[in-house]
Amino acid sequence: MPDEEVDDAVEAGLPLEAPETPTLEILRHSAAHLMAAAVVELFPGAQYDVGPSIQDGFFYNFQLPDGATFSETDLARIEARMQELVKKRIPFEREVLPREEAGALFAELGQDFKVDIIDRMPDSVDRVGIYRTGDFVDLCRGPHVRDTGKLKATRLLRVAGVYWRGDERNQQLQRIYGTAWFSREELDAYLERLAEAERRDHRRIGRDLDLFSVSEELGGGLVLWHPKGGLIRGLIEDHWREAHRRGGYEQVFSPHIAQRTLWETSKHVDFYAESMYSPMDVDGRPYQLKPMNCPFHILIYKDRLRSYRELPIRLAELGTVYRYERSGVLHGLLRVRGFTQDDAHIFCRPDQIEEEIGRVVDFSMEMFRTFGFDQVSIYLSTKPEKAIGSDEQWRAAEAALERQLRNRGIDVVINPGDGAFYGPKIDMKVHDALGREWQCATVQFDFSQPENFGIEYIGEDGDRHRPVMVHRALLGSMERFFGVLIEHYAGHFPLWLAPVQCVVATVQDDVPAVVELGEGIASRMAAAGLRAEVSAKAGERLGARIRDAKLQRVPYIVVVGAKDVERGDDVVSLEDTRRGTKGEAVAVDELIARLRTEVEEKRPS
RNA sequence: GCCGACGUAGCUCAGUGGUAGAGCAGCCGCCUCGUAAGCGGCAGGCCAAGGGUUCGAAUCCCUUCGUCGGCUCCA
Numbered sequence: 001m002p003d004e005e006v007d008d009a010v011e012a013g014l015p016l017e018a019p020e021t022p023t024l025e026i027l028r029h030s031a032a033h034l035m036a037a038a039v040v041e042l043f044p045g046a047q048y049d050v051g052p053s054i055q056d057g058f059f060y061n062f063q064l065p066d067g068a069t070f071s072e073t074d075l076a077r078i079e080a081r082m083q084e085l086v087k088k089r090i091p092f093e094r095e096v097l098p099r100e101e102a103g104a105l106f107a108e109l110g111q112d113f114k115v116d117i118i119d120r121m122p123d124s125v126d127r128v129g130i131y132r133t134g135d136f137v138d139l140c141r142g143p144h145v146r147d148t149g150k151l152k153a154t155r156l157l158r159v160a161g162v163y164w165r166g167d168e169r170n171q172q173l174q175r176i177y178g179t180a181w182f183s184r185e186e187l188d189a190y191l192e193r194l195a196e197a198e199r200r201d202h203r204r205i206g207r208d209l210d211l212f213s214v215s216e217e218l219g220g221g222l223v224l225w226h227p228k229g230g231l232i233r234g235l236i237e238d239h240w241r242e243a244h245r246r247g248g249y250e251q252v253f254s255p256h257i258a259q260r261t262l263w264e265t266s267k268h269v270d271f272y273a274e275s276m277y278s279p280m281d282v283d284g285r286p287y288q289l290k291p292m293n294c295p296f297h298i299l300i301y302k303d304r305l306r307s308y309r310e311l312p313i314r315l316a317e318l319g320t321v322y323r324y325e326r327s328g329v330l331h332g333l334l335r336v337r338g339f340t341q342d343d344a345h346i347f348c349r350p351d352q353i354e355e356e357i358g359r360v361v362d363f364s365m366e367m368f369r370t371f372g373f374d375q376v377s378i379y380l381s382t383k384p385e386k387a388i389g390s391d392e393q394w395r396a397a398e399a400a401l402e403r404q405l406r407n408r409g410i411d412v413v414i415n416p417g418d419g420a421f422y423g424p425k426i427d428m429k430v431h432d433a434l435g436r437e438w439q440c441a442t443v444q445f446d447f448s449q450p451e452n453f454g455i456e457y458i459g460e461d462g463d464r465h466r467p468v469m470v471h472r473a474l475l476g477s478m479e480r481f482f483g484v485l486i487e488h489y490a491g492h493f494p495l496w497l498a499p500v501q502c503v504v505a506t507v508q509d510d511v512p513a514v515v516e517l518g519e520g521i522a523s524r525m526a527a528a529g530l531r532a533e534v535s536a537k538a539g540e541r542l543g544a545r546i547r548d549a550k551l552q553r554v555p556y557i558v559v560v561g562a563k564d565v566e567r568g569d570d571v572v573s574l575e576d577t578r579r580g581t582k583g584e585a586v587a588v589d590e591l592i593a594r595l596r597t598e599v600e601e602k603r604p605s
Numbered sequence: 606g607c608c609g610a611c612g613u614a615g616c617u618c619a620g621u622g623g624u625a626g627a628g629c630a631g632c633c634g635c636c637u638c639g640u641a642a643g644c645g646g647c648a649g650g651c652c653a654a655g656g657g658u659u660c661g662a663a664u665c666c667c668u669u670c671g672u673c674g675g676c677u678c679c680a
Contacts, residue, residue: 161676540643
């Protein structure tokens with residue numbers, strides 16, 4: 001998220017010329033000014049706050065007089081006015097004013113936000129830059145394009161309510177988002193990208209492919225996995241379990257509720273209360289739906305005395321947790337109130353911690369590759385405001401995490417203050433087919449819980465020592481990962497995950513020998529462990545069967561008809577819907593062998 | 606939770622004050638057809654819920670619930 005304050009918190013600099021070849025960022029920032037100019041003309045008395053360029057576009061925050069708000073129909077009017085200003089080729093003119101003069105100027109214009117920004121500038125600032133575009137004047141560092149004529153490929157996209165200075169205790173402003181490009185063609189390409197993202201929307205595909213549902217009747221943020229979605233989840237989980245066994249993890253299970261005292265010990269009650277559901281009464285004692293799995297794994301660790309020889313102990317669980325999320329944030333599978341984390345907690349000696357972190361990073365990269373994610377961005381989050389543990393502990397842990405990443409030649413982005421309350425974390429975001437980043441894996445160093453629960457091990461020296469703990473999820477949650485996977489593949493799952501791997505479409509549906517041939521092929525495939533279905537419903541043409549199978553994203557379609565029955569050579573016509581080949585003559589046995597190989601290799605697409 | 610938009614059949618959507626519609630899906634027939642939709646029929650709606658205005662409300666107003674786009678927050 002851009003720092004809204006930075007872009008317009010202008011300091012006086014040298015006079016800037018409009019660059020010969022403006023960057024997209026400059027173009028978009030200029031487009032933001034243009035939009036603000038149009039808004040101020042159309043909505044007298046509107047105050048403007050900040051308007052930076054952002055990824056793919058720009059926004060500007062406004063406050064309309066008398067608490068008025070923009071509605072989406074206003075966008076067309078504003079855009080039309082912008083177009084007029086574009087035609088006039090109004091120059092962007094820079095001036096540098098003494099600070100007091102600028103303050104007086106904006107005060108006179110009734111632009112309180114600008115006055116406020118000037119007031120907040122450090123004392124060292126004595127001159128500030130402003131830009132004029134016709135009658136519109138804005139506090140701004142620049143640079144800008146030469147004139148508004150450069151801003152032809154601009155489109156306003158949506159309005160949003162936002163909190164002043166990003167703090168929800170503050171008043172709400174109106175924000176308009178837009179996008180701007182050098183050319184009409186680039187703008188169209190961008191809009192097409194948005195349309196493609198919409199076509200890939202996992203909620204859309206989830207319904208079309210009958211994978212999952214969420215419903216009002218059930219309750220927001222709660223997911224029903226339908227048979228096909230459930231099948232895919234099961235396959236993902238099978239792979240996950242197998243990988244974890246090989247990776248030295250031991251699978252455990254824990255209940256969905258526990259006594260509230262457990263959450264008091266873990267300090268979740270203190271630090272995580274707003275995400276936890278109200279306690280329920282069990283025999284007069286408060287119990288709590290679990291928002292995290294860690295305390296359970298700690299209890300497993302703690303159930304008996306541990307030796308240094310046992311460490312590291314890696315306890316993994318597909319643990320379903322429940323967290324209160326505010327109604328406005330719920331979103332399909334990506335943001336829900338009940339979800340299953342692919343969780344694990346690693347208990348180890350301090351001397352093992354770095355190696356363990358490195359292992360987890362390698363392990364997750366391998367896991368992502370299996371699902372077709374080759375590119376991953378890595379973020380390191382440091383101590384937040386609300387945290388337990390000393391600054392020294394935090395700094396040491398942060399350094400350990402960073403060292404392991406750097407050792408692997410990984411570029412790390414630091415997110416200051418974004419860690420969990422019990423320790424710093426590494427977040428891994430996968431890049432999908434459209435280049436979008438999705439938060440999946442998180443690796444969190446935790447030096448607090450071992451203390452909270454007083455867990456120990458007996459060291460080589462015979463004394464008791466405190467283990468350290470790494471909390472990690474790779475896929476993140478089954479729900480979110482599934483949503484991301486759907487969008488990444490646009491529903492075209494790799495063969496090993498495809499709910500139906502092959503449809504055997506019959507040409508005729510009323511010729512018993514043809515239907516029998518189709519059914520025979522499907523059952524041979526089923527016997528070989530493949531998921532095949534016959535499409536022979538009465539009243540449909542072959543074209544309709546093919547179409548249905550393709551809309552259902554079935555990877556392979558076999559066509560059989562009367563001619564195949566006559567020939568009797570066990571060779572069928574194969575269509576590979578992902579590669580777009582059709583009419584390939586292939587023997588059924590060979591087909592089965594081919595698909596089995598593809599499944600066994602878990603070929604990612 | 607906040608700002609905006611939207612809630613009409615399983616799905617996608619028409620319908621802006623005067624008797625609720627279409628396409629797809631479903632069901633029933635007819636056609637037996639070779640690589641993305643054959644043809645015909647039937648059935649399907651308390652127009653999100655509640656309240657109001659009106660002779661009359663899917664349509665106008667209010668409230669609630671939900672969904673969507675953002676904000677804040679997050680796996």
